[in-house]
Amino acid sequence: MVADAAETDVDLIRSFGASEIVRRGDGMAQRFRNVVSARLDAVADGALLCEQITPAIRNGGQIVVVRFWDGEPGRDITVHRINVRGSVTDHADIARLAEQVESGVLTLRVTAVFPADQAVDAHRMLDRGGVRGRIVLEF
Incomplete structure (x- = not known):
């Protein structure tokens, strides 16, 4: 590859x-x-x-x-x-992704986790650029 x-x-x-x-x-x-x-x-x-x-x-x-x-x-x-x-309500797709993460087929790359009330800070981080991975909001 x-x-x-x-x-x-x-x-x-x-x-x-x-x-x-x-x-x-x-x-x-x-x-x-x-x-x-x-x-x-x-x-x-x-x-x-x-x-x-x-x-x-x-x-x-x-x-x-x-x-x-x-x-x-x-x-x-x-x-x-x-x-x-397009898949946000497709529960079968979401379950399949969860299985792939749990089995190690997919690897999650999380850069930062913010409480939901700090969403503005998360967006600022994203706007600065250079983010390698996902920013997660916890609810």
Whole structure:
């Protein structure tokens, strides 16, 4: 598996099974193409790198975006838009995710936990950027 990572996340991404790490930033798509010697069949983009990474996808390939992106990459690339809000009331999906966390298939990465009455502080932390993991509000 080939993945991109910020310099501070290289070890974490390797622990997820990436055999090759591509540095983020300008020219990232070309670095991917250099590593795989061709364009990618598919990309899972959880970091809003859409415009930066789509040049690395082959014509007719696919991109999965797990955050909001309304772009259209062209070249017959299929965009799969996935958003957790669509599953918020799907109890079977939520139960399956809980099972995957409990069995170790999925690893949660929590950066900070705030009491619900400190939601403003949680949003300030998110707005500052650089958050590696999720911010959780406890109710």
